[in-house]
Amino acid sequence: MSTFNVAMIGYAFMGKAHSNAYRQVRAFFSPRLEPRMKVVCGRNREGAESAARTYGWEEAATDWREVVTRPDIDLIDICTPGDSHAEIAIAAAQAGKAVFCEKPLANTIEEAESMLAAVEKHGVPHMICHNYRRVPAVAFAKSLIDSGRIGDIRHYRGTYLQDWIVDPAFPLVWRLRKEHAGSGALGDIASHSIDLARYLVGEITSVAGLLETFIAERPLPDDPSMRGDVTVDDAALSLVRFENGAIGSIEGSRMAPGRRNFNRFEINGSNGSIAFDLERMNELEVFFRDDADTVQGFRTINITQPDHPYTGHWWPPGHIIGYEHSFTHTVFDLLEAIADGRNPSPDFHDGVRNQRILAAIEDAAARKQWVEILD
Ligand SMILES: NC(=O)c1ccc[n+]([C@@H]2O[C@H](COP(=O)([O-])OP(=O)(O)OC[C@H]3O[C@@H](n4cnc5c(N)ncnc54)[C@H](O)[C@@H]3O)[C@@H](O)[C@H]2O)c1
Numbered sequence: 306m307s308t309f310n311v312a313m314i315g316y317a318f319m320g321k322a323h324s325n326a327y328r329q330v331r332a333f334f335s336p337r338l339e340p341r342m343k344v345v346c347g348r349n350r351e352g353a354e355s356a357a358r359t360y361g362w363e364e365a366a367t368d369w370r371e372v373v374t375r376p377d378i379d380l381i382d383i384c385t386p387g388d389s390h391a392e393i394a395i396a397a398a399q400a401g402k403a404v405f406c407e408k409p410l411a412n413t414i415e416e417a418e419s420m421l422a423a424v425e426k427h428g429v430p431h432m433i434c435h436n437y438r439r440v441p442a443v444a445f446a447k448s449l450i451d452s453g454r455i456g457d458i459r460h461y462r463g464t465y466l467q468d469w470i471v472d473p474a475f476p477l478v479w480r481l482r483k484e485h486a487g488s489g490a491l492g493d494i495a496s497h498s499i500d501l502a503r504y505l506v507g508e509i510t511s512v513a514g515l516l517e518t519f520i521a522e523r524p525l526p527d528d529p530s531m532r533g534d535v536t537v538d539d540a541a542l543s544l545v546r547f548e549n550g551a552i553g554s555i556e557g558s559r560m561a562p563g564r565r566n567f568n569r570f571e572i573n574g575s576n577g578s579i580a581f582d583l584e585r586m587n588e589l590e591v592f593f594r595d596d597a598d599t600v601q602g603f604r605t606i607n608i609t610q611p612d613h614p615y616t617g618h619w620w621p622p623g624h625i626i627g628y629e630h631s632f633t634h635t636v637f638d639l640l641e642a643i644a645d646g647r648n649p650s651p652d653f654h655d656g657v658r659n660q661r662i663l664a665a666i667e668d669a670a671a672r673k674q675w676v677e678i679l680d
Contacts, residue, residue: 309338309640310377314346314369314393315384316356319407319434323382324360326632333618334637337644340380346372373397383407386479387487391416394431398423403430405639409496409663410656412487417660421653432639432649433656435500437568439634441626442589444614445606446572446579447505454593456576461506461545461553463498465490466564470520470539477523477533489537491516492663494568495557499662500651501570506551509662511677513544514669519560543666578603587625 311327313320327340345362346369347353353365366372369389373381373396381397383390383406391411397404404424410433411417424431437443449455467490469475479485480493502509516538525531540558547553561567568583580590580603592603609625611617615634619626642649661678669676 307338308341309379309643310341310343311380311382312344312346312366312372312375312378313342313362313382313384314372314389315386316345316347316353316360317384319384320345320356321360322629322632323384323434323636324356324362325629326636328361329629329633330636330640333633336637336640338640340636340640343378344372344375369393370396373402374400378402380405386485387412387492388485391420394420395423398427398429398431401427401429403643404653405432405434405636406653406656407434408500408656408659409487409492410653410660412483412485412492414657414660414664417653417657421657424653430639430643430648431653432635432642433651433653433659434632434635435497435504435651435655436631436635437497437501437583438504438651439615439631439638440581440583440586441614441616441634442581442586442606442608443501443505445608446581446589448614449579449591450505450572450574454577455572455574455579455591456594458506458547458549458551458572458574460571460573461502461547461551462571463495463502463553464556464567464569465494465498465558466556466561466567466569467494467559468562468564470559471562473520474524474529476526476529477535478526481523481535481537482533483536486537488663488667489516489518489535489539489541490557490559491538491541491666493557494559495541495543495555495666496659496663497568498555498557498570499659500655502545502547502553502555503655503658504651505570505572506547506549506553508548508658509545509553509678510548511546511675512662512665512669513675514666515542516540516667516670541666541670543669583628586628 346366357365571580577593665676
């Protein structure tokens with residue numbers, strides 16, 4: 306096993322999830338490249354040191370520019386808000402490092418394209434973290450679709466609903482400001498539904514869009530007596546057409562009381578249907594028209610068999626896994642691709658395409674017209 310030295314920028318929500326993945330992957334998956342948790346970087350010395358101690362990084366740093374040029378680092382893992390992805394990724398590529406970047410790839414198409422240009426110019430491996438592709442039930446759904454089990458796909462219905470900003474007193478955090486996040490529910494969570502649509506169904510060619518911001522002002526995080534403008538969408542809806550003739554809908558909202566992390570899709574094909582809900586992530590609902598008439602009906606498969614994707618590395622059948630495992634699987638596939646000399650998937654090409662779809666939905670919503678996705 307050779308060692309692969311990782312530096313991670315940003316150490317909060319995603320930083321914690323990625324750190325856990327680097328710790329778990331070695332014990333459960335035996336990747337050929339062993340990730341060494343070399344340095345974690347944040348803006349605040351005390352916070353970075355505490356993250357290093359808590360999550361198991363060897364060193365803490367406060368200047369990502371220094372970190373990305375260190376000769377002993379092989380991979381830069383970007384877990385910061387979208388406004389810093391492009392600058393960090395481009396500097397990392399220039400320094401010859403592999404780049405693993407959180408979604409959405411950037412805040413604008415131009416930034417995303419410049420990131421793709423940089424990794425291609427410098428010939429470094431690149432991956433975007435759409436971790437839901439690596440939920441075993443989702444990967445199994447993909448294998449059912451690819452084997453033709455549900456026939457020609459006609460419908461994709463992707464809904465990603467949360468409720469953490471329903472309270473008008475919830476503060477104006479970075480995710481509610483366009484200059485930091487790029488967009489709201491659209492880029493934050495509908496981007497995952499778009500990625501799953503592209504992964505499971507095929508390329509999206511045109512979109513209609515509708516965006517809404519229900520609460521226009523919120524208290525400032527550092528001074529709740531003051532208020533500031535919400536500059537992103539609270540909810541986003543889109544109708545989509547796929548290259549292969551399928552049609553679909555994508556909905557993202559952080560204003561759906563009771564829906565905590567309801568990342569769901571249903572796919573209907575000419576021979577059957579598949580449905581998935583992240584809140585019941587070890588299960589996949591399937592309906593097959595070629596089942597005998599008398600026993601036809603939706604059934605629920607527990608996706609924990611040793612021959613289901615990824616699950617044989619964990620526990621015996623029925624011993625379920627959780628959210629964090631999707632990141633471990635993603636990191637495993639990233640390391641194996643690099644060990645093979647292949648680029649991992651999804652990569653920055655997927656990130657750029659996703660960004661074009663996000664922008665097209667915004668454009669369609671503003672113009673109240675269908676918009677084609679340009680190559
Ligand atoms: N894959 C997923 O399912 C998923 C889930 C949540 C978030 N995300 C994405 O992950 C990224 C980070 O989101 P999060 O939820 O972890 O946010 P967060 O607010 O929890 O953490 C952001 C971190 O970045 C640090 N940071 C911000 N600017 C920085 C800078 N210039 N230099 C160094 N550190 C900086 C902050 O100090 C913090 O540690 C975003 O792109 C987000 O869209 C992905």
